[in-house]
Amino acid sequence: MTALADVSCPTEAPAPDLVAVADAPALLPVVGGDTLVPLVDGRSVPYANLDVAASAPALRSVADRVTEVLPLYASVHRGAGYLSQVSTALYEASRRTIGAFVGAREDDVTVVTRNTTDSLNLLAGCVPAGADGTPGRVLVLDVEHHANLLPWQRTGGATVLAGGASVAETLSGLRTELARFPYALVAMTGASNVTGESLPVADVVRVAHDAGARVVLDGAQLVPHRGFSLAASGVDYVAFSGHKTYAPFGAGALVGRRDWLDAGTPYLAGGGAVRQVAVTGTQWQTAPARHEAGSPNVVGAAALAAACDALVALDPADLHAHEATLRAALVDGLEAVPGVRVVRVWDDAVDPVGVVTFSVEGHDPGLVAAYLSAEHGIGVRDGRFCAHPLLARLGYDSGAIRASVGVGTTGADVVRLVEAVRAYVEQGPAARYEVVDGCWAVADDPRPVPAGSGLEGLFATAAAGFLADAAGCGPAV
Numbered sequence: 392m393t394a395l396a397d398v399s400c401p402t403e404a405p406a407p408d409l410v411a412v413a414d415a416p417a418l419l420p421v422v423g424g425d426t427l428v429p430l431v432d433g434r435s436v437p438y439a440n441l442d443v444a445a446s447a448p449a450l451r452s453v454a455d456r457v458t459e460v461l462p463l464y465a466s467v468h469r470g471a472g473y474l475s476q477v478s479t480a481l482y483e484a485s486r487r488t489i490g491a492f493v494g495a496r497e498d499d500v501t502v503v504t505r506n507t508t509d510s511l512n513l514l515a516g517c518v519p520a521g522a523d524g525t526p527g528r529v530l531v532l533d534v535e536h537h538a539n540l541l542p543w544q545r546t547g548g549a550t551v552l553a554g555g556a557s558v559a560e561t562l563s564g565l566r567t568e569l570a571r572f573p574y575a576l577v578a579m580t581g582a583s584n585v586t587g588e589s590l591p592v593a594d595v596v597r598v599a600h601d602a603g604a605r606v607v608l609d610g611a612q613l614v615p616h617r618g619f620s621l622a623a624s625g626v627d628y629v630a631f632s633g634h635k636t637y638a639p640f641g642a643g644a645l646v647g648r649r650d651w652l653d654a655g656t657p658y659l660a661g662g663g664a665v666r667q668v669a670v671t672g673t674q675w676q677t678a679p680a681r682h683e684a685g686s687p688n689v690v691g692a693a694a695l696a697a698a699c700d701a702l703v704a705l706d707p708a709d710l711h712a713h714e715a716t717l718r719a720a721l722v723d724g725l726e727a728v729p730g731v732r733v734v735r736v737w738d739d740a741v742d743p744v745g746v747v748t749f750s751v752e753g754h755d756p757g758l759v760a761a762y763l764s765a766e767h768g769i770g771v772r773d774g775r776f777c778a779h780p781l782l783a784r785l786g787y788d789s790g791a792i793r794a795s796v797g798v799g800t801t802g803a804d805v806v807r808l809v810e811a812v813r814a815y816v817e818q819g820p821a822a823r824y825e826v827v828d829g830c831w832a833v834a835d836d837p838r839p840v841p842a843g844s845g846l847e848g849l850f851a852t853a854a855a856g857f858l859a860d861a862a863g864c865g866p867a868v
Contacts, residue, residue: 409809412720415802418713419701421448421637424799428768429838431822436768439804443635444584444612444746444795445772449694450637456697457640457690467689468663482689485696486679489644492699493610493629494620500652502645502679503692507611508538510630510645511578513682514607515542517655518575527575530568530604532561533780534736536584539609540780543578550574553784557739562594569602577606581613581629585778585793586736587718587746589613596625607647611635615797616714616744618707621646633691637798638698642691645682652678659684702798710798714745717796717805721747724809728816734791736781745796748776751816756790759812761831762820765838767811769804 417424427435440448460481465474467482482503490501504510518527526548531540534554543549552568555561565577577599582589592608599606605627613619614631621629628647633640645652657664657675661684666674675681702710725731730752751759760773772793775782782788794808823834 409720409724409802409806412716412802413806415713415716417801418705418710418798419637420451421799422451422454423448430768431765431833431837433837439767439769439807441794441796441800441804441808442770442772443797443800444793446634446639447615447637447797448799449639450698450701450798452701453638453640453694453697457694460690460693464689467687478689482687482692485689485692488696488699489692490646492703493614493631493644493646494622494624495646496622496648498649499621499647500649500678502652502682503687503695504630504643504645504682505641505688506632506634506643507536507609507630508542510643511538511607511609512542513645513658514628514630514647514651514655515546516658517651518546518548519651519654521548521573521575528572529576529578530565530574531578532565532580533784534583534585535578535580535778535781536609536611537777537779538611539578539580539607548575551780554736554781556737558590558737559739561590561737562598565595566598566602569598569604574599574602574604577604579606579608581608581610581619582616582744582746583736583778583781584612584746585748585776585781586734586740587612587743587795588736588740589743590737590740592624592626600625605648605651612744612746615702616710633695633698636695636698637701638691638694640688640691640694642688642695644695649678652682655681657684658682661685663687705798713798714796715742717800717802718743718745718747720802720805721745721794721796721809724805725749725812728809728813730816731812734785734787736785745800746793747795748791748793750787750791751812754815755831756792757826757831758820758824759792759815761824761833762815762822763808763811765822765833765836766820767807769808769811771808 426438428438429435463474463477465472465478467479486501486503490499495501504513518529520527526546528548529543530550530552531543532552532554552564555564579590579595596606607628608626610619610629610631615636628645630645632643664676664681664684666676722733726733732750734748756773760771763769763771774790776793824831825834
């Protein structure tokens with residue numbers, strides 16, 4: 392099946408009116424919202440963070456909450472000291488807040504993890520084996536982030552299904568495949584980290600449950616941007632990350648049905664996950680303790696809970712309108728630039744989140760991203776976005792450029808990106824760029840690094856080769 396790869400803009404498309412959008416304020420204050428970054432021409436400008444889909448900045452309220460709880464920090468669950476008891480109460484209260492944020496059912500379990508990848512790897516060890524002892528079958532689409540693909544591949548029970556050119560065609564393909572074999576689980580993205588598009592969750596749940604399969608939702612890009620409820624949707628498990636939910640303090644969550652988590656392989660073997668240990672064997676706890684061996688990230692859990700509280704307090708209509716306005720301005724503005732194409736997966740997808748991926752015809756995405764940073768102070772993502780199968784199917788083996796927005800994004804950030812891309816196409820870069828260890832960089836980059844940061848030589852380090860390979864910004868292999 393062939394998906395809709397992109398939509399070309401008319402060669403002489405008029406520039407959209409971005410004046411009204413330029414005045415749109417951030418919805419919530421974030422840490423670093425007023426940070427200045429240096430340009431190659433010697434000026435400093437406010438950083439335009441349009442890489443929220445990778446890691447979102449901390450909400451100011453989250454940072455304040457962390458400052459508040461740090462003096463109370465101590466070991467949890469087994470300490471008799473007063474601060475240990477306070478920290479235990481804080482950790483368990485945070486767990487309840489995190490579960491409530493995603494509409495956990497009364498008997499659901501909330502496991503505090505590191506991030507979405509951690510959560511999905513944990514769940515992969517809990518999918519029951521088939522009747523013949525073989526790994527439980529998991530059905531996953533090729534549109535997924537690697538975090539929702541590689542764990543299932545590693546268990547040996549994964550079937551990867553190519554998405555269709557439309558939502559309807561993709562749903563039909565899922566239905567057909569689920570009728571062929573008894574699957575234990577369908578793994579789906581809540582919103583694509585490449586295009587922001589999604590399948591209708593209710594339809595996928597209905598198709599999967601009719602076939603006797605459960606559903607796990609990769610909520611990394613959905614949960615911070617839309618209200619989501621396990622109870623209302625019927626989804627069985629959801630995984631998401633604090634660092635994408637404006638709480639970059641090292642915590643994430645897996646929330647869902649207890650039975651698999653109570654019986655599954657303990658994610659880590661260690662203290663806290665056990666009832667009794669003898670030299671001849673171990674009695675394991677039930678979930679969530681079963682999967683939280685070692686000292687938990689109390690501060691990270693409190694930070695994620697604070698972010699959940701802040702997002703719940705927003706009017707959902709305001710959140711939706713803010714993001715929809717900025718996304719529309721990005722799409723319309725970029726498509727009006729000659730040679731720029733916006734990437735799409737499904738031609739009938741509705742209500743995408745604020746993630747927009749695009750290409751500039753005839754130009755390396757890494758060069759465009761380096762230019763946007765060095766000459767305009769704009770942070771975007773380039774490469775294949777940990778979604779290699781999808782980018783390959785859509786014809787972007789060499790990658791593309793991704794801009795993403797959130798509650799801390801302003802209209803001025805979006806307008807600056809659109810104008811910068813137009814300037815690149817019409818005038819080209821002012822600085823000279825070269826490929827260093829697989830990544831585009833400014834030749835003889837004059838930009839300083841923050842004093843005392845220990846980052847001297849950052850832009851010309853041998854470690855860039857590793858970074859390029861890990862981020863996918865180097866040549867496709």
